[in-house]
Amino acid sequence: MAHHPQAVLFMGDLVVLARQARLFTETRRRGLAALVVVSAQTDMELLEQARADRTHPLSALTEVVQVPEANVASVTPAVQPLLRRYDVQGVMSVGEPFVEPAGVLADTLGLPGPGAKAASICRNKLLQRFSVPEFSPYFEAVPAKQRSDFRLPEERFPAVVKPAGRFYSSGVRSVSTHGELVAALSAVEEHEIALVEARARGREFSVEALVQGDEVIWSGVNAKESNEDVSDYFTELSHTCPADLPSSEEEALVEANREVLRQVGVRDGITHAEYRLGDDGEVVLMEVAARLPGDTITFLWELATGQPIEPVLLDLALGVPADYPQPRRRSRQYFLPHPHGALADVTAEGIEVSWPTRDNRWPVFGPLDAAAPATAHSVLVGRMPGDVLGDQVDSGHRSASLLIDAPLDADLDAETERAAERVEIVVDP
Structure with missing residues (x-):
């Protein structure tokens, strides 16, 4: 019987792969191949540039397979060649879209994982409501054909409209009137499950x-x-x-x-x-x-x-x-308010500024002793120069954040405020 190298199969797109790149360097350190499945959302040219740079942590990736959709039907046939060449010891979803196919594949291969049932429930907020009703607010699932006529009793306002399968707060909207409710429901795609919940x-x-x-x-x-x-x-x-x-x-x-x-x-x-x-x-x-x-x-x-x-x-x-x-310390990521306009630069007095969106590199955050004074570790910029900054409707509209930590008994609010004053987000009007 032919010997196949042992491997771990990861699933996720470039943004999250770059953020959690230590997964792959650690995999290689253990003598295992790091295999990755990405979706069409990943720019393969940028990913291959990172892999080709020996100084980049994503150079630890052994093989990459791209699939059109992050679902079971796309992933399972695409990984078949990998399963023939490697002895896959573990399967992990690094990002939200691949949770279900990763869970199903791990189950199929008899490997540790959340389980196919849990993976499916965790990708669908309506199934979560069915699974744990005692921890759920009042909710209604509104079919596409009923959204224009759907009415909520006045005593049920304010409410929240959310697409059941999205993530990162995308599409989640608070509504206080019937008009706002209909408008929010109309913004949910016809193929999506629309949830209306008590706020x-x-x-x-x-x-x-x-x-x-x-x-x-x-x-x-x-x-x-x-x-x-x-x-x-x-x-x-x-x-x-x-x-x-x-x-x-x-x-x-x-x-x-x-x-x-x-x-x-x-x-x-x-x-x-x-x-x-x-x-x-x-x-x-x-x-x-x-x-x-x-x-x-x-x-x-x-x-x-x-x-x-x-x-x-x-x-x-x-x-x-x-x-x-x-x-043994307390840490915080604080997203900075920004002026409206085209992003030109981000500067910070005495704090490292990193642009992971430009080079898919994240700084290394070295933990400090428990009693070390409050330390601002980094300012992370999540947008590209030239991006227009405006209202922060969802996570993708934020611009820059500050990472800081301090002893457990420190006044982290005051330390955050002092560090934030050292940061400037520069925009062109």
Whole structure:
């Protein structure tokens, strides 16, 4: 029988592959080939340029296969040649679109993963409502043919309209009147499931969890802030890891998340779930995802705990016993407000400015000692020069963010404000 090199099969597009590139260098360090499936959303020319540069972490990729769609029907035939040439030991979705095909393939190959059922539920907010009704707000799924005539009782306003299969807050809109409701529903594509939900009140958090063998082995609570108080949108404007919470509130979120993951049936991997915590202590699920969190949340947990998370994610995908430490610092990603106009430059006094959108390179964030003073690590620019900056309708409309960390007992709000004053976003009118 022919010997085939062992490999890990990853799925995701260039933006998330570049952000989590340590997955691939760590895979190669362990003597495994790093195989990647990307969709048509990836610019192959840019990806191949990165792979050809030996100084770029994406040069660690062994083979890349592009598929037209991030779904089971496209992915399974495309990976058949890889499965014949390699002994695939693990399968992992790095980004949201590939969660379902990665989960199904891992199940099919008998490998660790969230499970086909959990992967499917985690890609569909309506299925999540069916799965965990006790953590769900009031909701209605509105078929395409009924959207122009759909009415919501007055007592159900304010409400939220969201496409059930999207991510990164795309298409999510708060509505307070029937006219706003119809307009928001009309913006949902005909082939998409449109959800109308009661607008849950309370502070917003995400809970990241590491799951192995059906058991949650680590949880972290991240405090989120968005622009919901000044707009009809829910664009995330900051993440703080760990959230500064009383232990009772932290435990309520962690235990609710543990029960959600149990009912959804997640077996192995990392999960990212978003919740509202009401003043009365009620925990309401917004959505749960069976993949890495977005933005720089993985880096925030690295700064907070002192250890990178990518080696642990590989352990979970390979079935190696895993653990991860608890935080000993507090870290934050703060998205800076920007003037309107064409982006010309971003400058920061004494803080490194990185443009991952230009070169698909992310800075390396070195964790500090627990008692080290507050440190602004980087300003990350998420747009290209010349992009027109305006209202932050969803995550793609943000421009630059600040990464900072400090001891757990420090005033992180004050430290963030002081660091943000050193940053200037320059636009041409």
